[in-house]
Amino acid sequence: MLGIDLGASHGRVAVFGATGPRVLEDRDGASAVPMAVAVDGEGKPVTGQAARKILAERPGAGAEGFLADLGKEKTYAFGGRAWTPAECLALYLQHLARLAEAALGAPPGPAVIAVPAYFHDGQRQAVKDAALRAGLEFKLLLNEPTAVALAWCFEHPKDRRLVMVLELDARAFDVTLLDMLPERFEVLAADGGKGLGAAELRDGGRVAAALDAPLHRALRQAGKQLKDIEEILLAGGSEHVEALEATLRDRHRRTCAKPSRPEEAVALGAAVFARIAPDAAKLAEAPGAPIVQTKPGCLVLLALGLAALAASL
DSSP states (O other): OEEEEEOSSEEEEEEEETTEEEEOOOTTSOOOEEOEEEEOTTSOEEEHHHHHHHHHHOGGGEEEOGGGGTTSSOOEEETTEEEOHHHHHHHHHHHHHHHHHHHHTSOOOOEEEEEOTTOOHHHHHHHHHHHHHTTOOEEEEEEHHHHHHHHHHHHSOOOOOEEEEEEEOSSEEEEEEEEEETTEEEEEEEEEEEOOOHHHHTOHHHHHHHHHHHHHHHHHHHTOOGGGOSEEEEEEOHHHHHHHHHHHHHHHOOOOBOOSSGGGHHHHHHHHHHHHGGGTGGGTTSTTOOEEEEETTEEEEOSSOHHHHHHTO
C-alpha cells in the first residue's frame, strides 16, 4: 500500500517496506514531485517536473496550485478545453502511481492519501473523486498532522500520552492535539489559521500572532494547558519550522521535536498508516483492539500498535 502526501507545491509517495517506510524516487532520483499539469507541443497532458518546465516557458499551457481550488466552482483553460481542479489532481495522482510502479517494479496497490487538516467535506470528496478517476485503489484520507505524528512515533516508539503537532507552511497553520498510547491513537482537538509567507516569517510578531490563537483554542477544546503537553512536534517547510521553534522557545520556553526528514514526514506517516490499516478489518470485532482516531469523532481500528510494528522489522 502507498502513502501519498499532497503538498502545497510538491507531492510525495511512500511505501512501507521490509525496513520501514520510505519515500520513493523517480528515475532522476527526485522524490518531491511538483504539483503541476500541462499540455506539451503535441497537446498531450504531462505532469510533475515536465509540466513545470512547460509552464515556465508557456504559463497558459497548464495549471498549478489546483489543490487549493478543490471544492470550488473553478476551471482552468488549457489544451483546448476546460479542466476542473479534480481533473488536474487526477492526472497528478496518475503520475504518482506510475512513479510508484516504476520504483517498485509492480502495481502499487491501495493508497492512503494525506490531506490538509482544514479541508472541508467538499474538498475531501473531491480528492476521493480524483483518486477514483486516476484509477487508484483508494482506501482512506488521513489528516496531515496525524500522519506526522504517526511518522514520529514509528521513528521513536515509546509510551507517551499528550502530543501536539504544529504544521505551518505558506497555505495554512494547523494545530492538532493527540492522545497517544500503545493501544490508542486519538485526536482530542484540531484548530488552525492562515499560513505565512517567507517575508512574514522574518517578523517574530507575525509568527507569534499566527501561533497563539489556534494554539490556545485547541488547548481549550481539549481541556488542557500547554504545560500538560509532553511532546510538541513541528512540521512544514524548513523555514517555517525554524520560525515556530524559535517562537515556542522564546515565548513559551518549550523545546520541540522534529521528524528527521520534515519534508517527508507526511508521506512516511501515511505509509505507516497504510501498513497498519489493512489488518484493521481482521480485528474489527476483537475486544480491546487498538484504535486510531484520525479526526474528532472518527475512530478506525488498528491491528498493530506502532511499537509492535517497529519491533517486527
